Amino acid sequence: EAGVAQSPRYKIIEKRQSVAFWCNPISGHATLYWYQQILGQGPKLLIQFQNNGVVDDSQLPKDRFSAERLKGVDSTLKIQPAKLEDSAVYLCASSRLVFVGTGELFFGEGSRLTVL
Amino acid sequence: GESVGLHLPTLSVQEGDNSIINCAYSNSASDYFIWYKQESGKGPQFIIDIRSNMDKRQGQRVTVLLNKTVKHLSLQIAATQPGDSAVYFCAERGTGAGSYQLTFGKGTKLSVIP
Numbered sequence: 001e002a003g004v005a006q007s008p009r010y011k012i013i014e015k016r017q018s019v020a021f022w023c024n025p026i027s028g029h030a031t032l033y034w035y036q037q038i039l040g041q042g043p044k045l046l047i048q049f050q051n052n053g054v055v056d057d058s059q060l061p062k063d064r065f066s067a068e069r070l071k072g073v074d075s076t077l078k079i080q081p082a083k084l085e086d087s088a089v090y091l092c093a094s095s096r097l098v099f100v101g102t103g104e105l106f107f108g109e110g111s112r113l114t115v116l
Numbered sequence: 117g118e119s120v121g122l123h124l125p126t127l128s129v130q131e132g133d134n135s136i137i138n139c140a141y142s143n144s145a146s147d148y149f150i151w152y153k154q155e156s157g158k159g160p161q162f163i164i165d166i167r168s169n170m171d172k173r174q175g176q177r178v179t180v181l182l183n184k185t186v187k188h189l190s191l192q193i194a195a196t197q198p199g200d201s202a203v204y205f206c207a208e209r210g211t212g213a214g215s216y217q218l219t220f221g222k223g224t225k226l227s228v229i230p
Contacts, residue, residue, distance in 0.1 A: 056217065093159070107161070108159050109158050109159050
């Protein structure tokens with residue numbers, strides 16, 4: 001079974017530029033998550049989708065971050081304009097269920113963003 | 117807000133010894149806890165989970181203990197191997213905005229000395 005795919009793996013941009021990250025979840029997984037992991041910290045949830053609908057985006061900085069999952073499969077996370085503090089690894093995860101109660105939350109390898 | 121934390125940021129263990137990684141949580145309403153392992157350059161990987169109605173759960177070489185009285189979790193790794201070197205995160209499940217979110221701690225880096 002293929003895992004969660006993310007691209008690009010690495011991205012370096014200057015502040016005020018824009019960047020987009022792509023995620024392809026495990027086939028059949030209805031729930032998709034974007035996490036931000038700053039160096040030395042645990043992942044922090046940015047947004048959670050159930051199919052193509054947003055379940056929770058309470059921690060997404062909506063003035064600069066946006067995410068979509070138009071067809072309920074792939075998802076894109078965009079940052080515009082980027083700030084220095086956005087430097088982090090952006091992790092995509094997926095699960096079969098919206099209720100994460102069985103440990104069935106699978107993470108991709110992440111996209112590392114460096115903002116100069 | 118309430119969050120998950122860790123007692124020790126780093127832990128060095130001799131190969132073959134047992135490792136104990138600790139985690140404190142503050143949300144008494146959390147009902148589910150998970151331990152994740154994250155190797156360098158990779159995403160977190162599920163190790164073991166435990167529900168709040170349990171105090172101990174065992175897996176292959178790993179045991180998770182839950183003490184709700186003092187809001188403390190621990191991960192025990194038996195016969196630690198070089199491949200166990202990684203950052204370990206505990207996560208708790210709470211509720212927020214209609215969903216069941218996982219809140220992660222900051223992590224403990226485990227280094228295994230050959």
